Amino acid sequence: xxxxxxxxxxxxxxxxISILDSNSLLSNFAxxxxxxxxxxxxxxxxxxxxxxxxxxGEIINLGSTxxxxxxNSSSKAYGNNLVLxxxxxxxxxGDIDKSGFIDISxxxxxxxxxxxxxxxxxxxxxxxxxxxxxxxxxx
Numbered sequence: 001x002x003x004x005x006x007x008x009x010x011x012x013x014x015x016x017i018s019i020l021d022s023n024s025l026l027s028n029f030a031x032x033x034x035x036x037x038x039x040x041x042x043x044x045x046x047x048x049x050x051x052x053x054x055x056x057g058e059i060i061n062l063g064s065t066x067x068x069x070x071x072n073s074s075s076k077a078y079g080n081n082l083v084l085x086x087x088x089x090x091x092x093x094g095d096i097d098k099s100g101f102i103d104i105s106x107x108x109x110x111x112x113x114x115x116x117x118x119x120x121x122x123x124x125x126x127x128x129x130x131x132x133x134x135x136x137x138x139x
Contacts, residue, residue: 001029002042006057013039022127025071025088036061040078041068047122048091050100052078093125 001018004010016029039060041053053068054076060066071088074080082089094102096109113123113131123131 002044003031003034003039003060004042004052006038006040010040013037031060031062034060034062043070043091045091045093047096047125048093049081049095049102051081051091054078096122 002015003013005013014031014033016031018027018029020027037060038057040057043051051070053070055078058066058068068076070076070082071090074082074084074089076082076089081092083092084090092102094106094110096106099105110123110125110131113121118131121131125131
């Protein structure tokens with residue numbers, strides 16, 4: 001997770017790494033170097049499109065705990081850039097080369113790994129430890 005300034009050029013202020021609990025979809029991030037302000041939360045994951053928090057950002061105070069849930073509404077992501085899977089909003093997966101787009105170059109990597117029966121790699125789009133072209137989002 002990255003924190004970026006709310007104003008252009010959206011400078012990076014801090015970052016943190018955490019492991020997402022696959023059952024609760026919760027994670028804790030500790031940011032240590034930020035002044036109290038309004039920030040965009042920027043979520044990055046192995047093969048997902050980079051996803052920013054809603055327009056206007058979030059007020060974050062050093063030392064405080066904030067709760068931000070990307071999964072309960074598409075409006076929690078800038079530009080509503082989430083996909084509904086069941087009752088949960090998810091990040092779009094498939095940006096294998098981290099170009100900011102999901103395109104034929106990404107899908108050719110998925111196809112190649114799928115035909116070579118690879119598992120548990122970046123081209124596993126839905127986290128089932130099997131590479132196929134059936135996955136479209138990651139939750």
